[in-house]
Amino acid sequence: EAGVTQFPSHSVIEKGQTVTLRCDPISGHDNLYWYRRVMGKEIKFLLHFVKESKQDESGMPNNRFLAERTGGTYSTLKVQPAELEDSGVYFCASSQELGGNTEAFFGQGTRLTVV
């Protein structure tokens, strides 16, 4: 069974450009999460989808970030326009069930560098 896959693995863009990150969760997992790790700091929660609905987007930094999950399958996270402070590693995770003790399966992340 395929794990959580993220694309691209690396992206280097200029300030002001747009970037779209993609996440394919494990098949059948209704819950999809985005996290971000800025250089050397904690991994921080961005948002949570249940199927196609945003359950919690309290961690989204600002309105330059837009996450979608059309059809409840894969998800995209678009940054427009990108700023220098958006650089970091963006992780996607998915889980089958709700519940605080449920294991979330993580992708390998997308390293975004804004120059």
Next chain:
Amino acid sequence: AQSVTQLGSHVSVSEGALVLLRCNYSSSVPPYLFWYVQYPNQGLQLLLKYTSAATLVKGINGFEAEFKKSETSFHLTKPSAHMSDAAEYFCAVSPLSGGYNKLIFGAGTRLAVHP
């Protein structure tokens, strides 16, 4: 608000030596607690989790962690380090309530194992 503190951003041990990675959490009630590991160029992988069933939790690859409520700690240990244990380790908490797995991570500890 819940938070996680990992003491020591870098830990270096000799092969065969004890591994001790420290994690303290802040929470008004004991949360669910996790240790994740990230090997180079891979995603986060769950090592073990505490869900109130037992205070000593055994995980994969010989790791274990002990939940100590009085110390609000969940330190990760392994009796004998192996070269393959070199990775970055993350402690995380999840709220007992809330109904889903929104993880709050520590800043991570990078473990180096030398011959």
